[in-house]
Amino acid sequence: MHPSVLRARIRNGTHTTHTSGVSQDYVQANLVVLPKEYAFDFLLFTMRNPKSCPIIEVLEDGRFESNYAKGSDIRTDIPLYHVYENGRLTDKKQRIDDCWKKDFVSFLIGCSFTFESQLIKGGIPLRHIEENKNVAMYKTSIPTEKAGVFEGPTVVSMRPVPDSLVQKAADITSLFPEMHGSPLHIGDPREIGIGDVTKPDFGDFVGIKEGETPMFWACGVTPQAAALQAGIPYMITHSPGHMFVTDWKNEEYLKSN
CATH class of the missing domain: 3.30.2040.10 (PSTPO5379-like domain)
Structure with a gap:
């Protein structure tokens, strides 16, 4: 399945489960969404822990389309999201466009599913x-x-x-x-x-x-463990195993390294 088809199926609620083994020849990514005031600390955290948190892309505050997936929307194109408030998991959602804010900064982090x-x-x-x-x-x-x-x-x-x-x-x-x-x-x-x-x-x-x-x-779930321990006011992530699938082919990635 081409990732654009998969993302459309996720967006319309047809695909609601994990993405392991799906669109296997394409790069998958973890997601972390934070208010802008926490973005620098988190970027520094990823730089200090590159094995767990290898950054693929950072979307400036308010942006929700990945450069690696034309027409994508990170607010709707992941099967399941986790919402954390003050260090607690408070909600699981199939889309987050209803709670999206203009100051949200989004981080796409490499995933072993790739x-x-x-x-x-x-x-x-x-x-x-x-x-x-x-x-x-x-x-x-x-x-x-x-x-x-x-x-x-x-x-x-x-x-x-x-x-x-x-x-x-x-x-x-x-x-x-x-x-x-x-x-x-x-x-x-x-x-x-x-x-x-x-x-x-x-x-x-x-x-x-x-x-x-x-x-x-x-594993890219490491930031979720950090969010729980830090108790930050608000954070949205993918649900473990439910990834954002890009249009970036594994072969293209290998050639670029």
């Missing part, structure tokens, strides 16, 4: 896609570097990979530095503060079979 198509092409199975589930995501004991009011734990996504393909998966994802790049951790989840890997903080657990190794990549 490199999933390359993993599949490399012969690496991804069970969450095979089972049509959201990827499993966890808060870790790895702290982010503070910037202004923003700080909190690093969030990671996990994919079980056959032992013989672990190095290949690491090599493929390292080609996507703006989509979180190489794994942040490989192996025992307890080493990064995940006490029970069967109970993700976000998304769905799909099991780790004998002969498989859990691989963990930094």
